[in-house]
Amino acid sequence: MSLTIGPGTKIGALLKAYPYEDASWLASGQVVEEVSADRMLERGEHPIRRIRESVAALEPGQALLLHSSFRPEPLMETMRRAGVAVHCVAEGPVYVTYFGHKRAVT
Numbered sequence: 001m002s003l004t005i006g007p008g009t010k011i012g013a014l015l016k017a018y019p020y021e022d023a024s025w026l027a028s029g030q031v032v033e034e035v036s037a038d039r040m041l042e043r044g045e046h047p048i049r050r051i052r053e054s055v056a057a058l059e060p061g062q063a064l065l066l067h068s069s070f071r072p073e074p075l076m077e078t079m080r081r082a083g084v085a086v087h088c089v090a091e092g093p094v095y096v097t098y099f100g101h102k103r104a105v106t
């Protein structure tokens with residue numbers, strides 16, 4: 001599916017085109033690792049490999065935290081498609097993105 005995003009694009013249209021579950025509960029989890037995307041990229045490394053490996057090692061209720069100066073949409077989408085729970089919030093000029101295992105359905 002392709003969606004053009006530009007001025008005037010409504011968030012409702014984005015959510016309808018790219019639905020995902022609310023994973024804000026990750027922010028209250030135990031953060032076991034923090035990664036700086038900006039530092040990795042400055043060294044010529046892409047964070048996706050490290051994120052994948054670290055998330056695979058997480059226990060239920062644990063989270064990995066990624067700090068970046070940009071909203072890491074491509075990484076977030078890749079991880080969501082891999083079945084990972086993702087939650088991103090802007091804290092001033094920094095984006096804080098949580099990654100963890102999806103909650104079990106009860």
